[in-house]
Structure formats: structure tokens, C-alpha cells
Amino acid sequence: EPEVTQTPSHQVTQMGQEVILRCVPISNHLYFYWYRQILGQKVEFLVSFYNNEISEKSEIFDDQFSVERPDGSNFTLKIRSTKLEDSAMYFCASKGGSVEKLFFGSGTQLSVL
């Protein structure tokens, strides 16, 4: 069964450093998302991406965050200058159509020291 894949599974970084989290959505999907989940809390929306541009973003997704779809398969989340409070599990998700199932990757655990 097709799946969303994310790399790396764990990322440790120093505060102030840049990180790039990588995702390969399901191949025929058109809508791409990043969510995050702080330990013990609920899944929070960060950004949605459709037709090669951001369609929606939350208050969390400030100027330190950016997304890219550099080629036909990868979808990346960049955090330019990480803060301690960016430590969380980051999930990539994709879906094929507007009102369709949203499939998640297994996540990247980001730890900012």
C-alpha cells in the first residue's frame, strides 16, 4: 500500500540552527500538509500546500518556517533558526483530492537543544 515517507526519523539540533525535514508524499496525491505534535498534546496544523503554493498556514507557521516542493516527489519543511519550543514530532501528510482521506507519515522527532 502506498505510504507517506519521512526522513530523518529523529533530528537533534542546536538552538539557532537550520533544519530541513523531508517528506515523500504518496505519488498521485495533490494536497500536502505539515503538522506537528508536542509530546502529550494534540496534532496541530502548520501549513497546507496545493498547486505549488501554500494554500493555508497557521499562526505557528511564522517567518522561520518555509515549505518547498523542489521536484515531483519531495516536500520539505525548513525551520531557519530553531528554538527550544520547536521540539516536537513533525508529521507530513497528503491526500489525493479535496474531500479525501488524509494519510500521515511516521513523523520526524525534532529535538532542539
Next chain:
Amino acid sequence: GESVGLHLPTLSVQEGDNSIINCAYSNSASDYFIWYKQESGKGPQFIIDIRSNMDKRQGQRVTVLLNKTVKHLSLQIAATQPGDSAVYFCAELLTGNQFYFGTGTSLTVIP
């Protein structure tokens, strides 16, 4: 001591019993809902979905009920097994393709 983080509702059931997990959603205009299962350290796993033009949908051992009048979703798991132990949460599709996730319920199955 002070506790940090969200306190999830919890549900404990005996193996073999049926489980019912509830979710209240926020937006009466939401027209699509998904139940997810999340095991520790893993990503949310799709279980079952339902559109707003339905009030019930059945899958393998799971049933979702939708009550639009009171904005309530429930997930019923038949013959609960130890492997069903996880956090379950509902997601509603808001306008503009954004899914909003509920808090979640932690299900523990007692062998």
C-alpha cells in the same frame, strides 16, 4: 507536583468487550470526518471516515456514527483487542482543506 501537557480522556475496557469513543466537533459546516489511531511514537493511522450526508458507516470491527444535530461523532470498536490500545482522535475537514484534530482519547485494553 505540577503536571504539564494535555490530560487525555481515558477509556479502559476488557479484551473482547466493545469500546465507544466519543468526539465533539466544532464546526457545523464541516462535511467530512476521519477517525485516526495513534500508537506511541508513530504517525496517525487512518481508521474510518464519514461524510456529512451519512449518519453511520461500518468498517471491519469499527463503526462511526455522526450526529450533526449535536455535532458529535463516535467510534465503536467491536470485540476490542490488546492491539487496539492507542490514542484515538477525530479530525474534521474545515473549509479550505484544513483538517482540525480533536484532543484524543487514550484507550487501554485489559487482557
